[in-house]
Amino acid sequence: MGMYGRILLWMLCLIAGAVASTARAEPSSPDVTVQRLSGDASPEAILSGARVAELQPAKSRADVLRADSSEASWWRITSRRAIGAQAEPQLVLTTPYLSRVELWLPGRGVPQTRMLYGRDYDSRYSTRALVFPLPGDVRAGEAFWVRVTSRGAVPMRVSIEPRDEVHRKDLIFVGGRMALLGSTAILLVLALAMWLRVRDANYAMFAVAMVSIMLYLAAVGGEMRFIPGLAQVFGSSSLPQRLVGGVGVIASNVFLWTYMDLRRQMPWAYRLLQALSVVMGVATFGSVLGAGAALTMVANLTILVVASSIVVCSVMLALRGSRPGLVVMVSWIPLAIFSSLRVLQIVGWWSGPEWADHLQSFGFAMAGLLLMLGTTEQMLHLRREHDRVSHIARVDTVTGTLSRGALDRALAETLAQAQHSGTIFSVVFIDVDHFKQVNDVHGHAVGDACLRFIAMRARNHLRASDVLGRYGGDELLAILPGADGTRAREVAAKVHRAVAVRPLMIDGLQLPCTLSLGAAQWRPGERVEELLARADAALYRSKAAGRNCVHLAPGDTPTAEELYV
Template sequence: MPVQVIAGDFDDRFVPVSDLSVRERERAPRWWRLTATRDRAAADQPQLVLRSPHLNRVEVWLPNSPLPVPRALLGNGADRTASTRALVVPLSHGLAAGESVYLRVQSLTPLPMTASIEPLAVVHAKDMTHVAWRTAVLTTMVVLTILGFGFWAGIGERSYLMLSLTLLAQLLYLICYGGEARSIPFLAMLVSDDARAGRMFGLIAVLASNAFMAHYLSLRQTQPRLMRLLMVCNISIVLLMLVTLATVAPLVAVAANLVLLIGYGIVMAAGAIGALRRQREAYFLLLSWAPMFVLTGLRFAGLLGWWGNPEWMDYAFPVGFAMGGLVLMIGLSDKLQQLRRDRDQASRQATYDALTGAMTRPAIEARLKAAVESAHKSRRPLSVVFFDVDHFKRINDEHGHRVGDQTLRIISLRTRNRLRTYDLFGRYGGDEILVVLPDTQLREALGVAENLRSSVNCRPLSIDGKLLASSLSLGVAELMPEETAEHLLERADAALYASKSAGRDRVTGHSASRAQELVH
């Protein structure tokens, strides 16, 4: 009975402990006695502080007080005047050396609480620091979660959804065990008397994290053996979730943390192997998850009682979640940016000819078709120039394909430099080049074509110490009303054929009624 306990009838049954940690491994309520080793004056406004209470519920019997003071972060006994850092009970009359405070502790988590007596001013200062840290961490995780869902909804990338679900589960786990859930009524009701909800959020977070990491590193394709090991961990987590529905025994928490640590180890090994293979994603994973791996190991050691529960761990663990999420969000964005660069590179390779720098045939045909449609809609002129290199086959036969390639490259450079910035220049095939001239009538296009011709025959080409004379034959046509791009090209090609038939090194324009030659 409480009356007998606080009367000292069972004092001989209390066992001294080596530190100031209140650690329970059983859920059934147990008694603890805290005895002052020196006087605590009432003028200092001393406060009994039980740090890191998590989901534990405590009844505190003060000296000469017949009724207990209930304390908990959630539910009955929640004290909104203090932060979630600790359970705080005022020692209004002070505490003399040798006097005892009795605690009846119902533990819903095996993590230790640290008992101390602090002046009220110190409690307030530490509460302010705690609130600042927790606000920064939780706000960061909320923002990252919202951003992830936003990116997923906007671009449809599944990786963002998986990361957001991981962050959301981690966030719910932190606020359940950290006490901030008391500000959310339905969560407070869910968690206050039952540790299963918070533990389930933690297990879901681990499961989601493992799934994201496997997807992010493409483990199924790149490291199938480690992927199989990670799947074993995931199956174990699912089994622990089922067990959690039936019991909140501390052994389940120990097993869950052990599986978590093994899973982190597998992911870290996969990241290290990926880094050795110069996998860019692996660098981000190691940077984000290495601190969490260490912190999880320390937390597991504290859970087993191998070391204490230092105050900095209360902040390092949630900060590790937030920083890990931030680095992974950056890494995921970097991966998508790399995919975009690769796509742009592939698109450029498909759009531009590697030898001449001109557009490829599919690209110039698509641009010509769009230009023709635009010209018809706006009723603005459009002309094309079709040309090829005179006697190009002879150059290849006499000097080799390497010289032929250099000839095409130099001619493309010379002619492209004579065009306007908005003119289109494409390699149609072999030595044939198509030039699209928006907002250009036939007479102007003939002048442009003559300028192209003179850019080539004005001086020989210097290739491998040889001077090679070269010239162009060009055909020009202006778009007619309702004319298709295909028919426009046919007329330009006919004009080009006319130039070659007339002796080459000349420009021929094709009008609607006849081919008109501009001879130089």
């Protein structure tokens, strides 16, 4: 089992354990009971108790308040335990999103009002919950009335807790949110850096998805209230969140079908995700423009279909041995499970513990991290493959020196440098004498080894700035930047002696070997072809003179001296 398989197994075991422990803990009674009053009413009628008989129990858990309408509604919260005044009891409503809550106490004509955004937010507490201080002792059976106006159908978990407990949970929540938003921000920066570095549009799509996730999480979680301008935009309506969410879904679709190469691997899935992206775009922008709740429902259903389709595609690709498919499967299955649990919470079919309210946010961060790791891994694999191909194209596999193409490029670069700086350089052709006989008598394997040993001995007598490559067949070419003809002749003589001084030892064979060499110095205004032609003519003179010697092109030294060895 690979790394990603172990991660998936670990996460699934964690999810199963958490759900199982939650199921076992479910029968425990909540600390409060929540009841709803149908329709709005005046505070006087509510506080007088005239409409108590009309109260209805909460639809799911007794301690969950679910305002599923944008109209104001009254709720009675009854404590089931006593908390002394010294503990400073607080009424707590978690995950308030865009809900505006008023706490009405008997004998007070003005309510306490709390909201995550606007002038009613309480900076003494985190964005985890809306918190109301309660006066004096809280007795078991004591009831409190709240009036809720909600712009989003997000359930709020209700409890009455001592102030120290509220602060303790706030500290844990703030630490978790900092880790969540911080990791998402880091992934965004990495995606942007990779996009700027490699100019791969897929990283740009990943960055757009990360921006959308960050904005969505910060808006829903309430952290957006600390950013001037954005607080007014995201705190006044749920439409910006829908727009950001829709853009994020479309960007993630583009990223995923590109990353998994669905256009080639699974054309039907590629076309399906394209169609779903179009539907998502129409539904998102339509709902933002006020086209009605129907399009909002279409958008939500589209998200479920998209998530299911990606899970199916990734599993199928992973079973085929696709590494990107495995990465998406590992990152997407937990996110799909967390998102499904959150949907079950919203519709009231499952409540779970308080920490389950944040599973979806955790799933977003984990999916982003795993996908970033997978994308980077794929990019590194492509880079290594590119380097391998480049190495094969640049290096001659027999001698380990430069290939002919790389040698031509090095010659052109050396010539351009010499022309630009007014310096000189020389070249030396190195030819193995009677190399065909070596191949015919001992075979090509010995011939290749012979070339390899000669290249090693030649390289030992060249400077680090010099270039050595295989020009073709049994011919090597050395490029000597900054060397005049005299220096080139000296280098050629050293290479000649290094090979001729002792036989080559190849697979137990003692193979005597000699070289013929021809050198030439570049002259200002001379083209590469002309320089090589003069060096080749000098090499031909060495062969015509009986081989096993070095010749310098005429005119490259005052005496045009020939050196015999």
